[in-house]
Amino acid sequence: MKTSIYKSEEGKRKIAEHYENYIKTFTCDFERLYVRTSFGKTHVLVAGPSKGKPLFLLQGGNCINPMTLSWFSPLIEEYRIYAPDTIGHPGYSDQNRLSAKDNSFALWITELMNYFNLERCAFIGPSYGAGIILRLAVFMPNKIDCSILVSPAGIQLGSKLEMIKNILLPLILFNTFSSSSEKYLTKMTSIMSANSMKEIDKLVIGDIFKYLKLEQEMPKLTEKEELMRYNSPTLIIAGEKDIFFPANRLNVAARKVISNLTAFKTITMGHFPSEENLVEINNEIKEFLNTYY
Known part of the structure; x- marks a missing residue:
C-alpha cells in the first residue's frame, strides 16, 4: 500500500474494527466529519453541547482516538469536544507522518481550528498529544486559552x-x-x-x-526559550509509575521549562490510568477548567 502506517490491509481493517467498537462504548452521539488540511485529510470526532466552551483533545501516540478520548468522557457533558485522529497515527485520517519537532503540527491544528471558526480554546492531550500541544505553544501560543498535559511527551523522558x-x-x-x-x-x-x-x-x-509500523519519533523535548511567548495557564498530571514519562523527572524538568505552570499533580498510576485514576484526573481537570477557562 502507498504511504501506509499499516503492515497489511488486514491490519488496517482490524484497527478500524477496534475504533468502531470503542465508539460504541460511549453513551453520547458523535458528529464525524473529514476536514481537508494542507497536511492531509483529517477525521474529527465532535461531541458535547453545541453551545459548550470548545475543548480540543489530541490523542495519545500509536493509539486510537476514542480510547484516549474515553479517559476524558465526563467532560463531554459540559464542553464542546473536538477530537481529531492525528495524521500518521491509527484512525481515519491520512497516514502521512508529520514531524513533532518542527511547526507542522501547530499549523495542522490551526487549520482545524479555522475550519471550526475557533480563534483560541482550551487543549487537553495525553502523552504524544501533549507533545503536540507543546509544539502549538511554541509556534502558535495565542491559540491556547489553557492547556492540560497528561503524562506528557515533549518535556522529559524516563529511563x-x-x-x-x-x-x-x-x-x-x-x-x-x-x-x-x-x-x-x-x-x-x-x-x-x-x-x-x-x-x-x-x-x-x-x-x-x-x-502497525509504530511511530518511533518522540515529540521534541521543549526548551524554556521556546516558550517565552507562551503564558496560558497550564496543568500537568503525571504518573508516579509511568515508565515513559515518570512524575519525578517530569516535575523537575517542567518547572524549569514552563514558567506559567499553574499546577503539577502526581497520581499513583502508570502511563495508562486505571478507572479510579480517571475519576481523580477528571476532577482535577474540571476544577482547573472552572478556574481558568
Whole structure:
C-alpha cells in the first residue's frame, strides 16, 4: 500500500474494527466529519453541547482516538469536544507522518481550528498529544486559552534502560514468537498501566503492536526559550509509575521549562490510568477548567 502506517490491509481493517467498537462504548452521539488540511485529510470526532466552551483533545501516540478520548468522557457533558485522529497515527485520517519537532503540527491544528471558526480554546492531550500541544505553544501560543498535559511527551523522558528492558525487548519477542505473544503482551501492558489495563485496551494495544509500523519519533523535548511567548495557564498530571514519562523527572524538568505552570499533580498510576485514576484526573481537570477557562 502507498504511504501506509499499516503492515497489511488486514491490519488496517482490524484497527478500524477496534475504533468502531470503542465508539460504541460511549453513551453520547458523535458528529464525524473529514476536514481537508494542507497536511492531509483529517477525521474529527465532535461531541458535547453545541453551545459548550470548545475543548480540543489530541490523542495519545500509536493509539486510537476514542480510547484516549474515553479517559476524558465526563467532560463531554459540559464542553464542546473536538477530537481529531492525528495524521500518521491509527484512525481515519491520512497516514502521512508529520514531524513533532518542527511547526507542522501547530499549523495542522490551526487549520482545524479555522475550519471550526475557533480563534483560541482550551487543549487537553495525553502523552504524544501533549507533545503536540507543546509544539502549538511554541509556534502558535495565542491559540491556547489553557492547556492540560497528561503524562506528557515533549518535556522529559524516563529511563531508556528501563524502557528497553520492559517495553522494547518484550515487543521484539512479541512480534517474533507468536506462540508466546500473549505472555509478552501481558508484560508490556502491565508495565504501561501499573497492572490496571482494561481488557478492551489490551486487545487494541496488542493489534497495534502486531499490525502497525509504530511511530518511533518522540515529540521534541521543549526548551524554556521556546516558550517565552507562551503564558496560558497550564496543568500537568503525571504518573508516579509511568515508565515513559515518570512524575519525578517530569516535575523537575517542567518547572524549569514552563514558567506559567499553574499546577503539577502526581497520581499513583502508570502511563495508562486505571478507572479510579480517571475519576481523580477528571476532577482535577474540571476544577482547573472552572478556574481558568
